[in-house]
Amino acid sequence: MSTHAPIGGKLFTRPFYFFLLLFMIALAILATRFIFGLGSVTNLNDGYPWGIWIVIDVMIGTAFGCAGYAVALLVYLFNRGEYHPLVRSALMAGMFGYTLAGMAVMFDLGRYWQFYTLMMPGYVQYNSVMLEVAWCVMAYIVVLWIEFLPTFLERFGLKNLRQKLSKVLFIIIALGILLPTMHQSSLGTMAVVAGHQISPLWQTQLLPPLFLISALLMGYALVPFEAILASMGLRQPMETSLLAKISGVALAVTIFYLVLRFADLLWRGALGFAFESNLDALMFWVENLLFIVPVVLLAQRSSRTNPALIFISAVSLLLAGSIYRINTYIIGYHPAAGGTWHYFPSVAEIMLTVGIFSFEVILYLIFVKTLPVLHRA
Amino acid sequence: MAISIKESDTHLDGFVGTLGGVSRREFMKFCTGVAATIGLPAGMSWQIAAAASNPQRPPVIWLSAQECTGCTESLLRSTHPTLEQLILDAISLDYHETLSAGAGHQAEAHKQQSMQQNKGKYVLVVDGSIPVKDGGIYCKVADRPILDHLLEAAEGAAAIIAIGSCASWGGIPSSGPNPTGATGVAEILKDKTIVNIPGCPPNPYNFLTTVLHFLAFNRLPELDAKGRPKFAYNRLIHENCERRPHFDAGRFAITFGDEGHRKGWCLYKLGCKGPETYANCPAILFGDVGPGAWPVGTGHPCFGCSEQGVGFTKGVHQLAELETIKPSATHVDIAEDIGVGVTPAAAATALAVAGAAAGAGGVVVNRLMQNNGNETDNDLEPHDREG
Numbered sequence: 001m002s003t004h005a006p007i008g009g010k011l012f013t014r015p016f017y018f019f020l021l022l023f024m025i026a027l028a029i030l031a032t033r034f035i036f037g038l039g040s041v042t043n044l045n046d047g048y049p050w051g052i053w054i055v056i057d058v059m060i061g062t063a064f065g066c067a068g069y070a071v072a073l074l075v076y077l078f079n080r081g082e083y084h085p086l087v088r089s090a091l092m093a094g095m096f097g098y099t100l101a102g103m104a105v106m107f108d109l110g111r112y113w114q115f116y117t118l119m120m121p122g123y124v125q126y127n128s129v130m131l132e133v134a135w136c137v138m139a140y141i142v143v144l145w146i147e148f149l150p151t152f153l154e155r156f157g158l159k160n161l162r163q164k165l166s167k168v169l170f171i172i173i174a175l176g177i178l179l180p181t182m183h184q185s186s187l188g189t190m191a192v193v194a195g196h197q198i199s200p201l202w203q204t205q206l207l208p209p210l211f212l213i214s215a216l217l218m219g220y221a222l223v224p225f226e227a228i229l230a231s232m233g234l235r236q237p238m239e240t241s242l243l244a245k246i247s248g249v250a251l252a253v254t255i256f257y258l259v260l261r262f263a264d265l266l267w268r269g270a271l272g273f274a275f276e277s278n279l280d281a282l283m284f285w286v287e288n289l290l291f292i293v294p295v296v297l298l299a300q301r302s303s304r305t306n307p308a309l310i311f312i313s314a315v316s317l318l319l320a321g322s323i324y325r326i327n328t329y330i331i332g333y334h335p336a337a338g339g340t341w342h343y344f345p346s347v348a349e350i351m352l353t354v355g356i357f358s359f360e361v362i363l364y365l366i367f368v369k370t371l372p373v374l375h376r377a
Numbered sequence: 378m379a380i381s382i383k384e385s386d387t388h389l390d391g392f393v394g395t396l397g398g399v400s401r402r403e404f405m406k407f408c409t410g411v412a413a414t415i416g417l418p419a420g421m422s423w424q425i426a427a428a429a430s431n432p433q434r435p436p437v438i439w440l441s442a443q444e445c446t447g448c449t450e451s452l453l454r455s456t457h458p459t460l461e462q463l464i465l466d467a468i469s470l471d472y473h474e475t476l477s478a479g480a481g482h483q484a485e486a487h488k489q490q491s492m493q494q495n496k497g498k499y500v501l502v503v504d505g506s507i508p509v510k511d512g513g514i515y516c517k518v519a520d521r522p523i524l525d526h527l528l529e530a531a532e533g534a535a536a537i538i539a540i541g542s543c544a545s546w547g548g549i550p551s552s553g554p555n556p557t558g559a560t561g562v563a564e565i566l567k568d569k570t571i572v573n574i575p576g577c578p579p580n581p582y583n584f585l586t587t588v589l590h591f592l593a594f595n596r597l598p599e600l601d602a603k604g605r606p607k608f609a610y611n612r613l614i615h616e617n618c619e620r621r622p623h624f625d626a627g628r629f630a631i632t633f634g635d636e637g638h639r640k641g642w643c644l645y646k647l648g649c650k651g652p653e654t655y656a657n658c659p660a661i662l663f664g665d666v667g668p669g670a671w672p673v674g675t676g677h678p679c680f681g682c683s684e685q686g687v688g689f690t691k692g693v694h695q696l697a698e699l700e701t702i703k704p705s706a707t708h709v710d711i712a713e714d715i716g717v718g719v720t721p722a723a724a725a726t727a728l729a730v731a732g733a734a735a736g737a738g739g740v741v742v743n744r745l746m747q748n749n750g751n752e753t754d755n756d757l758e759p760h761d762r763e764g
Contacts, residue, residue: 043723045716232741308745315738342716350726 004088004372006155007234011369015233019358019365026355029348030107038110041348047341048330050108055329056353057104059187060322062137063215065097067226068144069180070219074249076173085375086223086242088151089230092373093222095144096360102141104356105134129189136183143176155371184215191328199332200270201284206260207328213257214321220250221294221317228311236374244304250317251298258291283323283331290320407458434466435592436491436499438530439473442523443516443550443559444505448541449475451578455585456665463585467592468500474518485519492533500591501534503527503562506543506550510558524565531566536591538572539563540584542683545573545604552689563604572597573604575656577682577689582661583609603685605655613700614651614679617659619669620644625702633676644673645697650681650688652697 033041044051067090074080075087106112117123124131147169153162188211191198204210224243231238265271274284294313303309335341345353368374441449452460464470470477471491477484492499505523508515513522531537539562542548550559563571574584587606590598598606615621623629623643630638630647638647645652651673658671658679673679681687681697 043717047716228745229741232744307748308742311745312742340714342714342718344717344719344723345727346717346720347722347726350723350730354730 003085004151004154004375006370006372007236007368007374009234009369011366013365016362016365019361022351022358023355023362026352026358029352029355032348033107033352038108041346041352043343043346043349045341045343047335048333048343050329051343052326052330052345052349052353053104053108055326056322057356058101058108059325059329061097061101061104061356062184062187063097063218063321063325064222064318065094065101066180066184066215066219067097067222068092068094068147068219069177069184070216071223071246072147072173072176073216074246077177083242083246085239086227086246088148088373088375089226089368090219090223091144091148092151092364092367093226094219095141095148096363098137098141098144100356100360102137105137107352129186129193133183133186133190136179136186140176140179140183143172143179146172147176151371151373180215181212185209185212187211187215188328194333197334197336198328199273199280199334200268201265201273201280202328202332204264204268204270206264210257210261210264211325213253213260214324217250217253217257217317218321220246220253221314221321224310225314225318228307228314230368230374234368238307239375240305240307243307243310247298247304247310247313248301250313251295251304254291254295254317258288258295261288261291280327280332283327287320287323287327290316290323293320407462410457434469435535436469436471436495437464437473437502437588438471438488438492438499438534439476439502439504440523440526440530441474441518442503442505442507442527442544443557444541444543446475446504447578448504448584449473452581452584454664455581458585460581463588468588471495471499482519492530496533498535499533500588501530501537502540503537503544504540506547506559506561507565508550508557509560509565510556515557527562527565531569534569536572536597537562537566537569538574538584538587539604540574541579542575542577542685542688545575545683546685548575548577549689570597570600571604572600572606574609575605575683575685577680579683580609580656580658580661580663583657601655609657610655610683612655612657612660614654614656614658614673615701617657618651618673619659620673638676641676644676644678647678648692648694648696649673649678650684650691650697651679652699652701653687654679654681654684654697656683 029041038044042051042053068087071083071086071090074083106115109115118131118134146165149165150162150169153159153165185208188207188209191203192205192207194203196203223246227239227243230236262271265274274281293316297309297313297316298304330343458467464476472484472488474484477487479487505516507513507524507527508522509524513524516523518526539545543550543559544562546561546563547555547559548561550557551561561573563573572587574587576583583606586608587598590596590606598608601607601610603610615624618624620641620643623637623641624645628637628642630642630644632638633647638644643649659673662668662670662674664670669675678693680693681691682689687697
């Protein structure tokens with residue numbers, strides 16, 4: 001019935017142990033953080049209360065996790081069934097991205113033990129953007145696991161349950177499209193709240209749509225990125241024609257994004273800041289050139305069938321979206337008062353982030369080898 | 378309705394009647410405020426209260442020479458006490474060109490009468506400079522040079538207060554070629570003690586406090602070498618200026634409207650005379666409207682209006698003489714650097730991660746390119762990569 005199957009093979013390979021080691025280091029850092037507090041491992045301060053644990057682990061992590069959202073949008077909203085083979089692995093990427101991002105938030109919360117108050121209506125502030133993000137992300141993590149549930153049910157032969165779930169799954173799928181639309185744009189809204197502390201190169205009322213579209217873009221980029229790595233690393237068949245098509249979608253969305261981004265800069269009269277000689281301007285161009293690279297590489301229809309070009313474009317888009325988030329929240333963010341603030345992630349912060357992404361790789365390896373995730377041609 | 382003053386009304390409990398509607402509480406607040414302005418202990422407010430409610434209000438003769446009435450105008454805008462509280466309740470203002478009820482011969486006659494009756498008891502206040510050139514003909518009141526009026530009134534005065542820079546040391550009429558020979562009161566009445574309250578206009582509270590001090594203790598407040606009350610004029614403006622930390626840190630506005638000016642940096646290089654002007658402007662401010670309500674607070678360099686040889690003499694653009702502290706050649710940051718920047722270990726870690734990712738990416742791209750070269754014929758078809 002299913003065209004998905006576990007790929008099997010040896011689980012405990014050398015790459016697996018390598019990523020496991022990185023994950024163990026991260027666990028040690030986490031232990032230190034929870035025993036001695038945030039200050040013992042991070043370079044966070046009152047000027048920069050958000051470091052890479054929020055910006056990379058959560059914001060970029062969930063943007064990577066938008067693969068599930070981006071493909072579901074294509075398949076279910078635009079009714080493009082031909083992309084269906086990509087749904088399951090994309091959903092899994094989303095599930096990992098969001099679940100780990102949700103955990104990563106806990107690492108960064110100063111008083112994490114009060115997290116439960118978020119669920120208590122009497123405690124919450126209903127006008128808060130962060131509340132919306134928190135509720136939305138929590139709900140979406142649950143939704144993703146339910147969306148992914150058929151994979152488990154197939155693996156363990158629970159056909160009856162699988163069929164029952166199919167009947168209500170459309171509600172979950174609808175939620176799975178609604179929720180990321182809400183919170184991915186809200187992740188941009190949080191920067192709007194920071195006001196003039198963020199450079200005019202990034203501060204705009206259009207941050208919510210720009211964050212949403214760039215998250216979608218990263219989702220569309222992650223699909224070929226993951227598919228190509230899987231085909232090489234795990235010796236899987238490559239669905240080049242599908243990847244060519246989805247690269248076309250990514251190309252169109254990228255062009256739309258760039259038009260919106262630069263029209264906004266021009267309309268606000270902020271483009272001049274891009275020609276100053278400072279780190280802000282440099283990073284602005286790094287970010288936007290990375291968005292432009294795929295447009296150049298994928299412009300020709302024939303180049304969209306070249307896996308190397310697809311891969312470079314995907315990496316470029318993922319980097320571009322990531323740097324856009326880092327720029328908005330760290331590079332372009334200048335704490336307003338109270339001193340000359342500095343922030344660069346500490347070794348421990350970097351290693352924890354590396355550890356979290358390593359954990360995603362470990363989970364990926366376990367899941368694709370033991371569960372029917374990848375599509376069989 | 379006439380208020381008859383009985384013996385009992387002079388007692389502090391009788392203030393309501395004496396003060397014509399001012400509540401006892403308000404009145405004591407005002408007196409405590411006055412005591413605080415001079416730096417007296419709070420208990421002294423009773424003594425000031427007794428003086429301010431004394432039915433034997435001391436007469437005051439106010440002479441106006443070459444002046445603009447700015448000093449009177451600023452007094453009119455004081456709120457604690459108000460000028461009417463002062464002249465109706467605390468003193469008996471027997472002669473004032475602007476505020477007298479009478480005019481012309483009537484006013485002059487009243488002045489003469491008061492001076493004779495209260496000889497040796499009245500307070501003489503002078504605003505405006507006194508022209509001495511050509512027999513003082515450049516400023517005449519009632520057909521007599523103001524110089525004559527001054528000499529006459531000074532004879533029987535118990536205390537003489539020169540209010541404003543003009544009366545204190547000549548002020549604006551004495552600057553430039555000084556065609557009228559404008560001179561301060563103290564220079565004319567060399568054998569008398571003159572209290573100078575310079576400023577253009579001076580802060581009304583420096584004047585009111587001096588008057589109430591005289592009423593309360595029957596003597597003048599402590600004066601400096603230039604005859605100025607020490608409670609108001611013993612510190613340079615520079616010493617109490619809210620922008621002083623910027624001076625010490627070497628952060629100066631260079632032109633009006635530049636970044637430093639907009640950020641509230643020190644105005645010394647715009648010609649601020651705060652470092653050579655003695656006054657309490659930054660401490661008590663003007664107009665009772667809250668913080669920042671004084672020239673430097675609004676972004677304008679101090680003009681030095683109260684200081685002889687500075688105000689109306691030096692150009693606005695000229696740098697002040699630094700009487701006390703020179704700006705140092707090196708400066709300590711006001712705002713310390715906070716937070717940890719790039720450390721070698723963190724940079725190495727970040728570069729290692731980036732390098733590993735780039736390396737892996739490079740390998741992938743390289744292999745894809747090789748494969749692509751081998752399989753150009755069926756790119757558009759889904760296909761198995763060969764192992």
